[in-house]
Amino acid sequence: MIDLDDLDRAFLRDLAREGTLSAGELGRRHGLSQPAAWRRVKRLTEAGVLAGQRVLVDRAALGFGVTVFLGVKLATKGRVSLEDFERAVTAIPEVQVVQHVLGLFDYRLRVVARDIADFERVLRRRIMTLPGVGQVEANVLLTEEARPGPLGGPSQE
Amino acid sequence: MQIDDTDRRLLRHLLAEPDLATPDLAARAGVTQATCWRRLERLSEQGVIAARQAVIDWRALGYEVEVSLRFTLDKTNPRAFDEFLTAAREVPEVIGIETFLGRVDVRLNVIARDMGHYQQIYRERILTLPHISDIEALMLIATIKESAGLPL
Numbered sequence: 001m002i003d004l005d006d007l008d009r010a011f012l013r014d015l016a017r018e019g020t021l022s023a024g025e026l027g028r029r030h031g032l033s034q035p036a037a038w039r040r041v042k043r044l045t046e047a048g049v050l051a052g053q054r055v056l057v058d059r060a061a062l063g064f065g066v067t068v069f070l071g072v073k074l075a076t077k078g079r080v081s082l083e084d085f086e087r088a089v090t091a092i093p094e095v096q097v098v099q100h101v102l103g104l105f106d107y108r109l110r111v112v113a114r115d116i117a118d119f120e121r122v123l124r125r126r127i128m129t130l131p132g133v134g135q136v137e138a139n140v141l142l143t144e145e146a147r148p149g150p151l152g153g154p155s156q157e
Numbered sequence: 158m159q160i161d162d163t164d165r166r167l168l169r170h171l172l173a174e175p176d177l178a179t180p181d182l183a184a185r186a187g188v189t190q191a192t193c194w195r196r197l198e199r200l201s202e203q204g205v206i207a208a209r210q211a212v213i214d215w216r217a218l219g220y221e222v223e224v225s226l227r228f229t230l231d232k233t234n235p236r237a238f239d240e241f242l243t244a245a246r247e248v249p250e251v252i253g254i255e256t257f258l259g260r261v262d263v264r265l266n267v268i269a270r271d272m273g274h275y276q277q278i279y280r281e282r283i284l285t286l287p288h289i290s291d292i293e294a295l296m297l298i299a300t301i302k303e304s305a306g307l308p309l
Binding site: 001002004012015016017018019020047048049050051052053054055056057058059061062064069071086089090093094095096097098099100101102103104105108112137138139140141142143144145146147149150151152 | 160165168171172175176203204205206207208209210211212213214215217218219220225246249250251252253254255256257258259260261264268293294295296297298299300301302303304305306307308309
């Protein structure tokens with residue numbers, strides 16, 4: 001695990017908002033030369049802190065108006081049933097996120113659909129037919145907001 | 158706003174592999190680099206591509222625990238949502254906030270260094286949030302799939 005100083009945290013805050021910022025631009029913002037800024041970005045990348053890019057799109061503009069989170073409980077447990085379930089669920093194109101969790105449910109799924117009717121189709125034909133699936137709870141996403149996280153600084157408003 | 162099949166193909170590849178450099182993306186989508194640049198520019202200007210952000214791996218920074226906290230709020234108070242969300246934004250370890258239509262009203266994604274740290278955040282920062290009527294916790298064991306991909 002690497003230690004961060006205030007400049008590292010400032011870099012991470014900026015990159016978490018604008019992932020395509022160049023080392024030159026980061027340096028200008030924080031009073032560092034381009035090579036010095038580049039060395040910092042390289043160090044953060046090599047330590048695995050900067051773990052790639054994320055592209056945010058306007059899903060509604062692309063015809064996907066509905067995002068639903070599902071809590072899924074398996075009816076049968078055991079190593080084989082977990083593997084079967086995971087293999088089948090990750091292959092569904094409408095399922096963006098699969099998380100194995102501990103608590104009221106066994107899995108959390110993030111599912112996108114064109115509209116509620118389309119979601120019902122995905123739920124009935126693809127989710128309810130998954131191997132081992134038991135109780136399912138659906139919550140329709142209204143808003144989502146990414147927060148800067150524990151990086152200190154002025155964005156911690 | 159006009160989105161054609163070429164746009165959809167570009168977006169499909171970009172969402173599946175967001176780290177691709179533009180020349181590689183162009184090759185995957187079967188367009189020239191110039192077309193690829195121009196299309197990406199236009200999709201960004203139109204707001205279809207809303208942002209490109211760096212992913213921070215909190216585990217690499219020593220945050221080993223991630224918990225999904227699901228809240229039901231006391232909706233008899235008309236300001237419950239606003240006041241809860243405003244207070245939740247003040248907690249540094251909250252890395253994501255989602256609101257829902259369903260049995261759950263709000264979900265907070267909370268990270269902590271270890272279970273002791275989590276317990277401290279939970280007691281001092283979470284249970285003190287306003288207008289909570291019920292909380293459920295799902296502790297993340299493993300992320301099996303994480304993609305922004307759309308079946309375009």
